[in-house]
Each structure stands twice: as C-alpha cells, then as structure tokens.
Amino acid sequence: MSINNTLLVGRPNLGDRGVLLNRINDMLDRRWFSNNGPLVQEFEKSIADFLGVKHVMAMCNATVALEIASRALNLQGEVIVPSYTFIATAHALQWQEITPVFCDMDPATHNIDPAKIERLITPKTTGILGVHVWGRGCDTEAIEKIAVRRHLKVMYDASHGFACSKGGRMLGTFGECEVFSFHATKFLNCFEGGAVVTNNDDLAEKMRLMRNFGFQGFDNVIYLGVNGKMSEVHAAMGLTNLEAVKEIIAVNRRNYEAYRAGLAEVPGISLIYYDPAEKNNYQYVVVEVDHKVCPRNRDEIVEELHKQNIIARKYFWPGCHRMEPYRSLQPNAGLLLKETENISARVIVLPTGQTVEVETVNFICDLIRGFLKI
Ligand SMILES: Cc1ncc(COP(=O)(O)O)c(C=O)c1O
Structure with missing residues (x-):
C-alpha cells in the first residue's frame, strides 16, 4: 500500500x-x-x-x-x-x-x-x-x-x-x-x-x-x-x-496492538507498556530506540519516517531544562537529569487514532523494518 x-x-x-x-x-x-x-x-x-x-x-x-x-x-x-x-x-x-x-524521571515509567x-x-x-x-x-x-x-x-x-x-x-x-x-x-x-x-x-x-x-x-x-x-x-x-470515548479507546488499542505485533522482533526498538489492570486511553504509541542495539539511531528513523510523510515526533526532546528560558536561567540543571536526557534522546511517538487504519500501522512497521534491514 x-x-x-x-x-x-x-x-x-x-x-x-x-x-x-x-x-x-x-x-x-x-x-x-x-x-x-x-x-x-x-x-x-x-x-x-x-x-x-x-x-x-x-x-x-x-x-x-x-x-x-x-x-x-x-x-x-x-x-x-x-x-x-x-x-x-x-x-x-x-x-x-x-x-x-x-x-529527573523514572526511566521505567x-x-x-x-x-x-x-x-x-x-x-x-x-x-x-x-x-x-x-x-x-x-x-x-x-x-x-x-x-x-x-x-x-x-x-x-x-x-x-x-x-x-x-x-x-x-x-x-x-x-x-x-x-x-x-x-x-x-x-x-x-x-x-x-x-x-x-x-x-x-x-x-x-x-x-x-x-x-x-x-x-x-x-x-x-x-x-x-x-x-x-x-x-x-x-x-x-x-x-x-460520547465516543469507548470507540476511540477501542481504535487506539487496536492500533497499539498492531504496532506491538509489527515491531515485536525489531532489535533495539521497544514499545512502552500499558498495565492492562489499569484504564488507559492508548492515545500515545511510544517507542524507545536503543541506539546500542538498533542498527539506526532515533533521529535517523524519525528523519526517514518524515521523508515518507509520516510525521512521528520526538516528545519531549530535549527536555524542558534544555529549552528557553530555562536553559539560560538554570544552565546546570542537566547534571541532575541524566535519565531525562537519555530517554528523551530515544523516544519516538507514532501516529494513531481514528484516522489511522491497521493497514497503515502495518505499513509504518514494514517501513521501519525495511529501513533497518530487518
Ligand atoms: C503534559 C502537557 N501539559 C500541558 C499541555 C498544554 O495543553 P493546552 O494545549 O491545552 O494548553 C500539554 C499539551 O498541549 C501537555 O502535553
């Protein structure tokens, strides 16, 4: 497709x-x-x-x-x-x-x-x-x-x-x-x-x-x-x-599961986990790219997706402390924010929601795997 x-x-x-x-x-x-x-x-x-x-x-x-x-x-x-x-x-x-x-953040959550x-x-x-x-x-x-x-x-x-x-x-x-x-x-x-x-x-x-x-x-x-x-x-x-909350969650959850299946075998790419015992809206499909394992780093993958008109995002890179006015007001804040700096350099948020079909999710996963030659 x-x-x-x-x-x-x-x-x-x-x-x-x-x-x-x-x-x-x-x-x-x-x-x-x-x-x-x-x-x-x-x-x-x-x-x-x-x-x-x-x-x-x-x-x-x-x-x-x-x-x-x-x-x-x-x-x-x-x-x-x-x-x-x-x-x-x-x-x-x-x-x-x-x-x-x-x-700083807890990298697990x-x-x-x-x-x-x-x-x-x-x-x-x-x-x-x-x-x-x-x-x-x-x-x-x-x-x-x-x-x-x-x-x-x-x-x-x-x-x-x-x-x-x-x-x-x-x-x-x-x-x-x-x-x-x-x-x-x-x-x-x-x-x-x-x-x-x-x-x-x-x-x-x-x-x-x-x-x-x-x-x-x-x-x-x-x-x-x-x-x-x-x-x-x-x-x-x-x-x-x-009034449409249930249907939107169902669509988001379906897409999340499709991404999970599509990216399951990709080394160095992991989808964040939602505890099934809790309620979640599955609005965010978030992957972490471990550049030590993955053949390409986060920025290269995002750049490739953008070339294909898939506007994935690097939320919340590079962290508030590295944006103005905080970067100037608190120049040493990063010393205590190692996990934030590490995770924000790894995250990609992928498209989901009502306008994204399962075929589209599969297409995005194929594209990522193809780019990584998996
Ligand atoms: C965590 C967080 N806080 C605050 C906001 C600001 O929300 P709003 O755009 O409604 O002002 C957003 C998103 O836009 C957000 O993601």
Whole structure:
C-alpha cells in the first residue's frame, strides 16, 4: 500500500458529526456563546460524573488552567516538576514567576521519580506538580507521602490522562487538583480546551472566580482574575467526543496492538507498556530506540519516517531544562537529569487514532523494518 496523505501524531479524533452540528445549531439559536452557557455546564457535569469528582471547571486550555490552579493553590517560590513534559507545564509556573525546579524521571515509567524529589526541596519550595506522562499515573502514593512530610501542596498535570486510572482510581482524583487538556491533539478534544478538577469546595470556588476575571456576580470583582473561560462551541465538541470515548479507546488499542505485533522482533526498538489492570486511553504509541542495539539511531528513523510523510515526533526532546528560558536561567540543571536526557534522546511517538487504519500501522512497521534491514 502507499500513503498519499501525511500521517500526523495527534490528528484529532471526532465523535458523531451530526450530533455535533445539531448541538452547534441549537447553540446558534440560543445566542448564548460564552460565559458559562448550558453546554459548558453540561460538559462540566458529564466530566464530573465520568471521573467521579465533585468539581470540574472547564477552561480555554490546559496552560491557562495550570496557571489558574497553581495560583489558586498559592504556589510560590519553587515548585518541583519533571523536565520530561510538554513545555507548558514549566511555562505555566514561570509565567507567574514561580521557579520550576526540574526533577529527573523514572526511566521505567517516564514519570517524575519520587526518589529524586526530596533532595530538590529547599526552604522556598511550596509544591510538587506531577505529570501523568502518556496517561500512565505518577507514583501518587510516594509523592503525596513526601508532600505531607515536607508540608508541600501537590497538583497534577493530567493533560494526557483523561479516561486513565492509577491503582484503579481515575486520574483527576489525586492531589489538591488535577488539570486536563482538551486540545485537538488530545484523547478527548474540544478543539481547544482544558479543565481543572478537584474535590475541594473552596479551591473550586476560587478557580471559578479566577477564570472569569475574579467576578462574583455582575459588578463585584474579588480576586485578580483572567479570562480562562471555555466557550459553548468548544463544549459542544467536548460533549460529542465524550460520547465516543469507548470507540476511540477501542481504535487506539487496536492500533497499539498492531504496532506491538509489527515491531515485536525489531532489535533495539521497544514499545512502552500499558498495565492492562489499569484504564488507559492508548492515545500515545511510544517507542524507545536503543541506539546500542538498533542498527539506526532515533533521529535517523524519525528523519526517514518524515521523508515518507509520516510525521512521528520526538516528545519531549530535549527536555524542558534544555529549552528557553530555562536553559539560560538554570544552565546546570542537566547534571541532575541524566535519565531525562537519555530517554528523551530515544523516544519516538507514532501516529494513531481514528484516522489511522491497521493497514497503515502495518505499513509504518514494514517501513521501519525495511529501513533497518530487518
Ligand atoms: C503534559 C502537557 N501539559 C500541558 C499541555 C498544554 O495543553 P493546552 O494545549 O491545552 O494548553 C500539554 C499539551 O498541549 C501537555 O502535553
């Protein structure tokens, strides 16, 4: 088979188009497009029911949601985050003049390594911001033990983790609060969007006000706030895609298994593992290339795939600490980030989702094997 169209990591998933268009039509008739409209309220309630959490604050994207959540938690000074994450996790802190202190990852999980957190705590540390990378839950138990012992607040960036669990508990129910991304490339997408979820009533109330300029009622502003609201059309998309969650997981899982079979015998290439005892959305097909065993290195494989219009990605290379402004502000951070530097030089994320058929997965696997002459 030949591939005529470019294959992208993160090409959006889409639920029932007719249902979406009906929702948008109704919205147009109502002429209520933003400011906590009925679709946003329905979306928040549906997400709360799905996750089993008390409060969901839908927002315009996860980056602003992270900023609002960390501000509502009163994080200041220094906050410990993994370097192996999308740059928005670090930027959301730095944007508020909070220093992200980069912690190394556990190479077995790609998540922040709790054993390396404690040595980074200083008198200025106020919190830990864990990231559930690829929807595989952080070691929440170990993180929260440290936080209790050292009087730190914990929140999570669950941008990858919608419909995923840790120890049988849905991601979204850990820490003081968690943040999801509903960006077009994410498992559940609203075109653009995000949410903070929490079981804490006071925190929820504070964040609801902060996302709406700090307004309480029509004329009274009681906090410094921002415009973090989700609009109705975004909620229409989110509700429609939420109805398709099961089908999208089934497609992602089918593709994941096809990649697993197709790459099984390739020396030096291993697909990351999802614990079948947990829920996962299988949104990320992630391989590690061991250049000591594999005939070609990661960059050569990615370059070859790009030549064939398969836009595989090197997430999250080279790590936040090697991007600006952190590279200049913290030039020696890499000394404590050996696993991050090692793994981020090995990872390739491959295309999946509704637009990728099993034949396409087989084609990509054949192409990789052919390139490596296996
Ligand atoms: C881990 C992580 N955090 C934060 C974000 C930012 O999300 P958004 O694009 O919704 O602002 C993303 C992805 O875009 C992400 O992957």
